[in-house]
Each structure stands twice: as C-alpha cells, then as structure tokens.
Amino acid sequence: MEQLSHSRMSDHLFFATAPKHLGSLLAEELTRLGMTGATETRGGARFSGRIEDGYRACLWSRIANRILLPLAQVALAGPDEIYDRALDIAWEDHLTPDRTFAIQFDGQLEGVTNPHFAILQVKDAIADRFNRRYGRRPSVDPEYPDLRIHLYGQRDTLTFSLDLSGESLHQRGYREAGSAAPLKENLAAALLLRAGWSDIAAEGGALLDPMCGSGTLIIEGALIAADIAPGLLRDRFGFHGWTQHADTAWQRLLAEARLRRTAGLKRLSAYSLRGYDVNPNAIRTALHHLERAGLAGLAHFERRELADCWPGREDDEGLVIVNPPYGERLGADEDLTQLYARLGSVLKERFVGWRAAVFTASQELGKSLGLRAIKLHTLYNGPIECRLLSFQVEPTYFISHLPRPLPVEARSPGATMLANRLVKNLKALRKWRQSAGIDCLRIYDADLPEYALAIDLYDGERRWVHVQEYAAPASVDPKRARQRLREALGVIPDVLDVPSEQVFFKVRRQQKGHAQYERLAETGRFHAVTEYGHKFWVNFEDYLDTGLFLDHRDVRRLIGSLASGKRFLNLFAYTGTATVYAANGGASATTTVDLSRTYLDWAGRNLELNGIEGTQHQLIQADCLRWIASMIGVRRFDLIFLDPPSFSTSKRMQGTLDIQRDHVEIIHATMRLLEPSGRLLFSNNLRRFHLDHAALADFRITDLSAETLPRDFARNPRIHHCWLLQHPDAAADTAHHV
Known part of the structure; x- marks a missing residue:
C-alpha cells in the first residue's frame, strides 16, 4: 500500500473534482491560482x-x-481486502474518538456491485482501529460530520482521501438551502469563464442575463468581476474538523481574500x-x-419581458449570457422555437457589438436564434448533456432562422x-380587387391540405x-412538412414577384392567454397600406399578426357607413382600425379602449395617419370589462x-376572458x-362559437x-x-347592408 506523508510544510498531491467536461478549465484556473503542475485528469484536475x-x-x-487530499492508494486482489487496507491507515492522525466522520464512495471497483459494501468495510476498519487503540471510537454523522472521507474506485485500485471541502464547493452560501435553480453556482461560473467574461470584465464590460431566474449567472459574474473569493461566505470547510488543520495559514488566506x-x-x-426575468x-x-x-x-434585477430587454446604459457593451428553457420549463416545441427566434431577434436588433452565450440542451433550438456560433462547448447540467453556444453579435454572423427555400x-x-x-x-380575385x-388581401388559405399555409398579400409603397x-x-411527418414549407417559400416569391426578404413567415397555432399579442421581435419597422381609402400602419415582424385583421374588412366598412353623426365606442380596439373607419365616416366622437399601451399607441398613429385629431377622439388604456362596468x-x-x-388573460386583467363562456354577460x-336607438356590432373569431340566443332574447x-x-x-x-x-x-334596422 502506498501511503502519502502529510507534513504541513511538504508538498502533497491534491485532486480537485469538477463537473463533466470541465477538467481542462479547472486545470487552467488552478494554474492561475499558483498551483504547481495542475493538469486535467479524469473527473477533474490534479495539482x-x-x-x-x-x-x-x-x-x-x-x-x-471538491478538493481531495489522498491518503493512500491501494491495489486490491478482491473486495475482501478493503477492510484490511483501510485498517492499515493511521486514521488517528486525522481524527479523534470525540469527533464524527462520514464516508462517500465514487467510481467502480471490481467485484463490488453495491457501493455501500465498500463504505461499511471502511467504517468498520476505522471503528476497530480506534477501539483497539483508545477503547472508544468516533461516531458516524452522515449529515454534518467533522471529517469527510472520500473513496474512489477504479477497476482494482482504491484511493482513500480526505475531503477538504466538506459540502460541495458549488454551495457558496448565498443561495438558501432547497432553493430551486436550473444552474449550480460552479456551472454558472464555468459558463461565464468559457464565454470570456473574465477578459470582458477586465475591460469594464457589461453583463446581462435576460432570463436570469434566481440570479446565479449575474451574481457569479459579479464575484468574478470584483475578484471576490467564491468561498468567502462559507463559515465551514471540511478541513475545519481535521486534527492537522493549519488555522494560521487559513486565517492568512482569509485576511488576503x-x-x-x-x-x-x-x-x-x-x-x-443586469438580470431580467418575466417571473416576479x-x-x-x-x-x-x-x-x-x-x-x-x-x-440590478428587474421584472421584464424578453421583448423589453435592452442594454442598461446606452454605451454599454459586453456579454449577454442566458440559460433559456429547453423543454422542462416550457412545453411545446413550437413555443420554444418562437422563444429562441425572439431571443435571436433581440440580440441582433439591440446588442450588436456585444458577445453572447446561450446554454441549451438543444442545438436545433439554437439554430432558431439566427446567429452563427463562433465557439461551442459541451457541458452537463446535472445528467443533461448541453451546449454552450458562443456568439459575436455582428451582422457578419447573422443568418436567417426562416426555412431555406428549396431550389426549383x-x-x-x-x-x-x-x-x-x-x-x-390571383386571377379570380383580380377584377374584384x-x-x-383592395390593396391587402388573402390569396391562399390552406387550399391544398399538404400546404397548410395562410398567405396574405400587402401592396403599399412596396x-x-x-x-x-x-x-x-402530430400525425404529419415533421421532415415532410418542413420540406413542403421550403418548397412553398421558394414558390411564393416567384409567383407573386416579390423579393424573398419581403416575405415574412410565422407559425400559426391555437392562441392561449395573450399570446396573440405577444411580441416576437422589436424591429419597429412599420409600413403604410391602404384599405378602401383608409391608411393603416402594419408590422410584419414584431407580432404574430400585422395590426390589420383582413377578415374584418367589411365589418369596418359597415361601421364607417353607420357612423355619421354617431358617438362611437370601439372595445378591445387593438390597433384602432375600426375607429379610423368611424371617424372618417363622420362620427361625432370616438372612444377607443384597449388594455395594451402598445396597441393603443399604434391606434393613435393610425388616427394621425388619416388626419384624425381633436379631443372628441379619446384613446383609453383600460381593462375593457372593468371599464364597461364603470361606465354604466x-x-x-x-x-x-x-x-x-x-x-385572454393578462397580469393587468382581472381574471380571464373566455368568450364562449362569458359572451352573454359581456x-x-x-x-x-x-342608446335605445343604437346599434351594437358583436364579432369574434372563435370558429366553434355559438351565440346563446335564448340568454340574449331581450335584444333584436x-x-x-x-x-x-x-x-x-x-x-x-x-x-x-x-x-x-x-x-x-x-x-327595425334595414341600413346595415355592406
């Protein structure tokens, strides 16, 4: 048996364990800390x-x-020798009968199918050695022992070590026990170091996490930038219960730190x-x-939607680092694809010149970012194999996240x-158009089941x-559906004579909550279009819809024909297109109500575009249901x-709105x-909607x-x-015809 001496002044061999694939980074770190001969090895690094x-x-x-101090390394002829080899170690040099210990086993030993067997053999050997020498023995305390003993088996070799760390070193002390977090502290630090944060911080760069969760990446980034020892908050390490503990040396290290x-x-x-998160x-x-x-x-931590993510200061430049969900915190793949595309849009639109790093278990989702990675590192988040994708946010590396059209x-x-x-x-609609x-119209709506698309044509200045x-x-083969989409995206520009960069693509699915109005990007690019002589701003990139519901065209026209001299109310007004028709139709006053400030501002711009102004045209931001009740x-x-x-549901709404359930009350x-002589136009787009005529029998x-x-x-x-x-x-109303 090879036993190692442990004089405090002599050199010792140490082993530092690390998460999988981080041995080389750990060896680099130990070298920077001044350790001699730090080299990567299986499971960590030696020094x-x-x-x-x-x-x-x-x-x-x-x-x-963990930092382990090996005591002995032995070759075993079989599992039965574990006890004897453990009995030969001078445990009394490291432990007293009055103290407690615990044993941990990692690795694999030939002939040992249950790690608990090896642990019991060593425990018995320690107990017997102390009983023979002192007539009493130290107790086992698996939770809070004075000394932790580490066993590592590799084939027929067993290494006995002291664990100088005690609790795992990822437990810095600032996260409360039991707090849920997607990243351990040492993995978060590793991501930052791999992403180049040390150099960026040395130059005074900024750090931003747009999905910060419990703040681990930002806090670890702060500790790195400020040169703060990550273990300084801990009040105890494994060596504190070691009989050879050199407290003078430890106090000197603490004072320096x-x-x-x-x-x-x-x-x-x-x-x-800065850290942002949508969850308060x-x-x-x-x-x-x-x-x-x-x-x-x-x-700085603040509740913000991803779409509201900006640099903290106008001249900031540095690193955006994010660990977005990749299947466990959201669900549907299409939700995640949209999220990653939105993240990529935010980076490309607002963080040019920055570095970015995205930690994900899905390279496919990573492709939705629309950025070409300059580096890729494989790491593990617990048992999940992940990739750290590093980016330079420059136009040179921008790629489209849209499916690539198939060549002819x-x-x-x-x-x-x-x-x-x-x-x-197009030919059938030409004369009518x-x-x-009509400048904006639907020219195709899943006419061929294999190509399940809705295609809308907008003619304006372009x-x-x-x-x-x-x-x-789910029954449709995703690969085949993707190929058909690529075919369609090749055909559409050719047939419609439009450049491919003026074709905008989105995935339409059943909307939940306020997803219909959720921002996908923040380009701020608006285009003016005309409908029956009225002008509207549309946006093809930032939202699922463009701001102009084409299927309501004739409803708007009807409103315009009925509005002359009337006081008009537009509820759930969206971008105020119906208000434009009413005002241009001669309404004496208009009131436009919507919960969203974004869409209400958009409505104001639509009114302005049509030369509609004056205090008789009110724009009101409010929960429509509560506003209705307050106006009765x-x-x-x-x-x-x-x-x-x-x-619909919103943080600013009181409860939820289900139109089938709630329409009678609304x-x-x-x-x-x-007014007694007035008219109410009620419309909705729920395809299976049924109006409850019996409950509304009081009305014509x-x-x-x-x-x-x-x-x-x-x-x-x-x-x-x-x-x-x-x-x-x-x-009786007979003047409602379009």
Missing part, C-alpha cells in the same frame, strides 16, 4: 503544493466540486450587471440572493400545384407577403363595436352603454356573418362571426 495550497483551492476555485473583496466591491459599482417571484429570489452574497445594490430542381410536383393555385386565385380598391403556417397535427349609468353611445379575443353589460339580433365575410375569405366562412344587436324598442 501539488502545501496544505495552504489545498486551502486556497477550497476558497478560490469557482469550478471545483477579505482585502481583495473590499477593493473589488469599490470597483464593482462602475459595472453594469424569480426577481424577488434573485434580489434576496444578491443581498445574501453581500452585493446588494451592485447589480429539388421541388416535388406538389410545389407546381401550389404555384398553379396561387396563379388561379381592382373595382373595390409589395409584402405575410405567410403563416398552421401548426401540423355614466356614458352612452350610438354605435358600439365589440370584438373581444376568444380567450353583451348584457355593453348593451347598457348603448341579426346575423351578419355571411354578409360581412370578404370575398377573399369565402373559402373558410367560419373564420369570423358578426351580429348586429339592438334594443327591442329600436326602429
């Missing part, structure tokens, strides 16, 4: 030095899990360290962790059928095409347009705002769904519903 160097590694290593921390905190105030509970946890780390006020020679006969159908539809003055793919059912008995209107979403409340109801269905949507008549409602004493 040599005095006991003080082992302590320094415990205090300063950001990567290591505290001086460096004081100097580092003064420098840290100049850094821009996560932000509260991050702020609590920041305070526990002794860094309160030196990093690679297309199937189905692509020719699609091209022919587009030509046929020209006579009606021509644009908005393509939405209906999410395919206060205001009345002659013409009301009620077009609620099918389902209509009854809204009718109380309508006329179904205008067919009458207000535009010709270009005739193939799918259930795309919207529209009813005219009047009070029973109102004059």
